Amino acid sequence: xxxxxxxxxxxxxxxxxxxxxxxxxxxxxxxxxxxxxxxxxxxxxxxxxxxxxxxxxxxxxxxxxxxxxxxxxxxxxxxxxxxxxxxxxxxxxxxxxxxxxxxxxxxxxxxxxxxxxxxxxxxxxxxxxxxxxxxxxxxxxxxxxxxxxxxxxxxxxxxxxxxxxxxxxxxxxxxxxxxxxxxxxxxxxxxxxxxxxxxxxxxxxxxxxxxxxxxxxxxxxxxxxxxxxxxxxxxxxxxxxxxxxx
Numbered sequence: 001x002x003x004x005x006x007x008x009x010x011x012x013x014x015x016x017x018x019x020x021x022x023x024x025x026x027x028x029x030x031x032x033x034x035x036x037x038x039x040x041x042x043x044x045x046x047x048x049x050x051x052x053x054x055x056x057x058x059x060x061x062x063x064x065x066x067x068x069x070x071x072x073x074x075x076x077x078x079x080x081x082x083x084x085x086x087x088x089x090x091x092x093x094x095x096x097x098x099x100x101x102x103x104x105x106x107x108x109x110x111x112x113x114x115x116x117x118x119x120x121x122x123x124x125x126x127x128x129x130x131x132x133x134x135x136x137x138x139x140x141x142x143x144x145x146x147x148x149x150x151x152x153x154x155x156x157x158x159x160x161x162x163x164x165x166x167x168x169x170x171x172x173x174x175x176x177x178x179x180x181x182x183x184x185x186x187x188x189x190x191x192x193x194x195x196x197x198x199x200x201x202x203x204x205x206x207x208x209x210x211x212x213x214x215x216x217x218x219x220x221x222x223x224x225x226x227x228x229x230x231x232x233x234x235x236x237x238x239x240x241x242x243x244x245x246x
Contacts, residue, residue, distance in 0.1 A: 008033070012082035015089045019082070029092070036092040037081065057086065059151065064088055066150040073126055073156065076119055076146050093148065094141025101135060101177050101184070112140040113174070113184055114191040119145035120170055121195035124163040129155050133166055134173035164204040167192065171204075171245065176237035185244055208245045215242050 010018075010032050018032050019039045028039050042060035070077045082089040100112040116138045123130065130137065131153020139146045155162070174181050174188065193201050221235040 008035075009081065010035075012089075015082040016084055016087070019087060019089055038078070038090045038092060040088050040090065042086055060086070063149075063151055063154075066154050069156060070128060070147070070150065070154070073128065075123055075126060075128055076144060077150065078146055078148060092141075093139040093144070093146035095139060096136045096148075097138045097140060098135035098173075098177060100140065101174075101179050101181070110184055110187055113188050115140060115145050117170070117188040117191040118195045119147070120167065121192045121197075121200070123147065124166065124200045125195070125197045127157050127163075127198075129153065129158040129162050129166045131155065131166065133170045135170075135177060136173075138170075160198065160200060160203055161207075163198065163200045164207055167200055167204045168207065168241070168245075172237050172241050175240040175244070176232050176234060178232040189245075205245055208242060212242055215239060218242075 015032060015037060018030055019037075022028065022030060022039065024041060025039075026041050026043050029036050030039060031037075040060070043056040064080065064083070067077050067080060071079070078090040078093045080088055081091055097112055097116050100109045104112070116135075119138070120130075120133055130147050130150065132149070132151070133147065137147065137149045139148055158166075171185070171188070174185060189201070218235055218239045226236065
């Protein structure tokens with residue numbers, strides 16, 4: 001659950017004033033009194049994308065409502081510090097796990113990934129799903145994991161198969177990172193298992209075993225991507241996940 005606001009947190013009015021003074025971007029950071037905050041706005045879409053994605057303002061409002069819902073249930077999500085129509089200011093919650101995997105030594109990288117896996121298991125134990133828990137959507141500040149970008153797919157009271165899919169998306173993202181994750185993968189699985197009070201990992205493994213026949217169909221696509229030096233494409237990552245978990 002989010003910690004209480006510290007006494008040196010700027011007022012909502014000041015945060016909104018500073019945010020409105022910046023060029024309007026969908027996601028951007030700003031510094032106020034030496035501390036970083038994040039600004040989010042609805043996505044600006046052209047006609048074609050509006051047809052494909054729908055009303056971006058409605059999607060933005062739904063995401064903010066989902067953040068509040070998750071926070072009320074004790075899920076680790078960023079605190080909403082200020083809000084006005086079409087604009088929200090969120091606390092900074094550290095760096096994404098993708099950054100740790102790509103740029104930090106093992107002594108920092110692996111604990112961050114393990115905490116992420118444990119937090120995901122905790123999320124699933126509450127019946128929640130992120131919907132797209134890729135490494136870039138999970139942040140670590142050295143003390144706390146936070147889940148960001150609760151967009152399409154996030155939900156409460158999720159059936160177990162959706163939570164299992166959530167886990168598989170997270171593990172697929174690990175393999176698609178472009179890094180050697182053979183040792184990290186085992187540590188991540190152990191961390192998730194230790195907090196898996198809902199029994200999601202065994203279900204994810206069963207789903208993976210059922211998908212094993214797809215390994216043959218994936219072979220030509222994996223071969224093609226490796227020839228193109230795309231060693232961590234979506235297809236190669238999926239094949240690696242089948243081999244590791246199935």
